[in-house]
Amino acid sequence: MRRFDPHLDDAQLETIARGIDDAAASARALSPHAEPLHNGDEPVTRFYVSGSGPQA
């Protein structure tokens, strides 16, 4: 990240690394063992709420 901000100090880089680890740990919950995502589970590519989407 120092390519973006050469002033980042070591403590800040450590904080960033910890942030990346925390986010990765949190993201593991996105496909839980009990109900994992399957091959056919498609992502929302344009979010809409029932009744407001392209089909409505």
Add this chain to the structure above:
Amino acid sequence: MTDADLAFSDATTLGKLIARGTVSSLELTDLYLARLDRYGATYGAVVTVMHERARAEAKRADRARALGRARGPLHGVPYGVKDLLAARGAPTTWGAAPYREQRFDFDATVVKRLGAAGAVLLGKLAMVELAGGFGYNDADASFTGPGRTPWNRDFWSGGSSSGSGACTAAGLVGFAIGSETSGSILFPATSCGVTGLRPTYGRVSRHGAMALSWSLDKIGPIARSARDAETVLRAIAGSDPADPTAVDRPFAVPRRRPRIGVARGATDKTMPAVKANFEQSLATLGEFCELTHDVALPDLPYGAAVGTIVNAEGAAAFRSLIESGRARELQAKDDRTGGYAAYATPAVDYLDAQRQRPRMIAALERAFGAFDAIVAPTLSTVALPVNLSFDKAYPEYPGTLDLISAGNVTGVPAIGLPNGFGENGLPTGLTLVGRPFAETRLTAIAKAYQMRTDFHTRRPTLVARLT
């Protein structure tokens, strides 16, 4: 009627007073401008007071009224907007030092619609920098300083619509506009003891608003009553060629006797006052609603999905800021590094979060069953202290329910209402979460609740500008 009585009246009352000629829009605008100047900075609540524009709009509103051309219940009523909405005549800072001088030469659609309804724009209200997208962990997260709740200056007004909540609670505006990606209307509404309405995703155009997360951002009112929130929502709702996500949908017809599900675990690990006030609220709601207790929210990773989506979309939205290295200019220590961590979000995690959303929508729909709303305390505690990082404030009261993430990731509406007071004289609140595009079922319940309670009419004692 004293100036304070006027200033703290709800917008519905103000509209009626203007219509009757009891007060002119210009008189009311001058009153609010003076209050914004006097109290705004004390609460870290204001970025720019727009004296000239406000007085010009008020004069126009009075002229139109004199000619019999009043435009409805908001005609002549002064309001403020969170400083992520573009408005001609003032900077639009997004609460962040790198954007202090940013200006747009157009009005956001919401500002245009309120103008068309005859409302008067008073100014731009303070907010957490970048709407909190970079993971701040303390109240000092805006270049205007920490937002403070008018109920006790030592405590945070909540965020990210900090100034919208504080100015509404302090009677510095007739009503305010905030925005919510995940909690940014409900949180400050609760901490400031006012009413916040988060509309369904797609109900209100975001054109001219700062984007944090395209698939989560919503714009809605913060007001001194539920009836105001509904009136403002009706004025700003609807499709907009400039925002393809915005749609026209009818407002749902309220049921005579609403059905409400009380969320399971709603008061687990909440402050005693939050629990006691919520139980009292249920007794009040039970006077006119059918209540079903112990309704389980499906156990799905709502918080993880919201966090991943905000990280990925937020990093993309602010890619140029991150890559410029200017994140170092942000106020909050955690915001200076949070953008870099977000920038490293793997695409597969983002897609998995978006793959979970259809499941979550279906699961929440099943949980709703025949209910008009699911109810829970909005927050597990009262407002957070300004001088402590959030994770150290009330570790013993984390709550167990994540209705804010669940509601935001599925795009459904919610209304937050004040329901009492707790530690340090700070307000507590409850939230009613509704079905898609059924905001008026929520406001019908909220209006009936507020007819039976007076928490929304209480006034904090204000402190003038400190020298």
